[in-house]
Amino acid sequence: MNIKTPAYVIEEELLEKNLKILDRVQKEAGCKILVALKGYATWATFDLLEKYLAGATASGLWEAKLAQMKPWEVHTYCPAFKEDEIDEVADISHTVVFNSFNQLERFEDRVKNKALIGLRVNPGVSSSPVPLYDPCAPYSRLGITKENFRADKLQNVSGLHFHALCEQLDSALERTLEGFEKLYGEYLKDMEWVNFGGGHHITREGYNVENLIRMIKEFKNRYPNIKDVYLEPGEAVGLNAGYLVAEVLDIIDNGMKIAILDTSAEAHMPDVLAMPYRPNVRGAGKPGEKKYTYRFGGVTCLAGDVIGDYSFDEPLKIGDKVIFEDMAIYTMVKNTAFNGIRLPSIVIKRKDGSLWTTREFHFEDFRDRLS
Template sequence: MNINTPAYVIEEKLLEKNLKVLDRVQKEADAKILVALKGYATWSTFDLLEKYLSGATASGLWEAKLANMKPWEVHTYCPAFKDSEIDEVADISHTVVFNSFNQLERFENRVKDKSLIGLRVNPGVSSSPVPLYDPCAPFSRLGIPKVNFKADKLKNVSGLHFHALCEQLDDALERTLEGFEKLYGEYLKDMEWVNFGGGHHITREGYDVEHLIEMIKAFRSRYPNIKDVYLEPGEAVGLNAGYLVAEVLDIIDNGMKIAILDTSAEAHMPDVLAMPYRPVVRGAGEPNEKKYTYRLGGVTCLAGDVIGDYSFDKPLEIGDKVIFEDMAIYTMVKNTAFNGIKLPDIIIKRKDGSIYKAREFHYEDFKNRLS
């Protein structure tokens, strides 16, 4: 593929493969699936998403406005809404989910005639292997714990929302759903909808989609008054549907071979350092698994801007392309222009094989974020 680097590439064929799996869940389980924009917000692909999904879920006003680019359902949750933004959020949202009774009591009268009101509750089931991504960790600020739940304040509340998963399979949802019902099941008879949150790796190999469908159907049978069941995965939409292409700028030796790329873990794939994790590189192996081992480093001045150690069948050369897999999610939405390095282009590979450059970034984009 002859493209300028660095560049994120999303393949429509792979994206649609994920969307078809999600649509199957919608149809067979009578559920609605929303794309969580916090994980995948490439709006140049919204036309394709709109064909399969029921809407989008936002984490605040700007994401809600982005979701509102399409005539689908827009759902908005924020740990705390601003007074200056709540009216606009309500105007464009199908549901507005509050994180506390303080926020509910402050804003419910400004929302109730425009949107359905929900509360995020904390099911108290920790299953994420990384504390940074565990909404049910001790002292969490996300979701109302049962000890603080006020049943007498539910007059304008039509739905409950929980979110406790991160990149997890169906068995984690089963445990979380059990905990949610144990704590809050008594209130569900008065609700119109429930949102199971995100973190469902539905399109990942090994995920038992049949089990998910049966769990949702069983839940609906237990609460026949519930009109809508929502799931809001972000990663499952773009999982393995895109990659980041970089170029080798230099190769140095400081006790081992180090390839410096025109990309950055810190700026362009921040979860590599934050989670942390080691992304898959196309055609590469573990250190010393293949004949030639290199440390792949970013182009910023951050000493720790290292992506990882990889081995290759043949020596890397200056000018070679290196492809990092699964880079359509939590990359574009979290990247930065740290050190003033160029943000990657956003490329869409159409189903017919043609290449569409959705966005190219320039110096002015960097300058205009500053003052």
């Protein structure tokens, strides 16, 4: 593979495959799907996304400005908006969602004539297997709990938003939706829209798309006043549509073979350490499954910068390329320049097989973030 490493590569053909699945849900369920920029924000592919999706959802001003690059719906939610940013957020957004009644009362007069106003509520249903990614965990700061809900403050509120899932199947949404309606169903008769949030792994193998469509249609039948139902997946948009290419820089033996790569779990794929998880490597097996086993280590000075253990049919050599699968989502938006390591380039693989390097990073990018 003739790519300068490290590099993220997004394949248009695989990305469009995901988008077609999402578009099917939109058409058959009568809902709108937004790309969550916190999970997938490669704006070089926005032309393709715009053909299929209704818009984008942002987590604050800068993401909203990124979403504004296309003439689609921009929905913005933040745990707390800043005084000097709320006006610009309202100017950009189709919908602004507040996380508390404090924020609603503080800013609703500045938003109500520019954008629709929503409230994020906490459905109280924990289903995420990782507490770090559970918005319904005890003492969560995300979403208004039923105990704190103020029915007398809804004059300017046209919709409710809940988000409780993380990389989950349709069965998790069934439980969450049941909890949401149990707590907040009495308020839905006065709403114009509802947002089911993200975390729906709609494009993953084994996801029951028909069941999702059924749930949305039945929800709309129960609440005929609801004009729009939104979903805002990030991962489902870019799931398995991209990978990270790295190069073996050195191989050492400190009790086992260790291959040091020109990438990093800490800097370039931080969820490997945060969740944690072991990303799949193309052509590799589990440790001991194949003849030659290696531990992949990053090039930072962090002792724990270890990606995982992998086995191969043939021994690795310095200069070999290694491909980490499913790296178009979260990894790209969460990476850092820790230790001054070069950020991976961003490459789009066109449907005709050609490669388009949309961005390379240089020393100046690292320097200018620091002072």
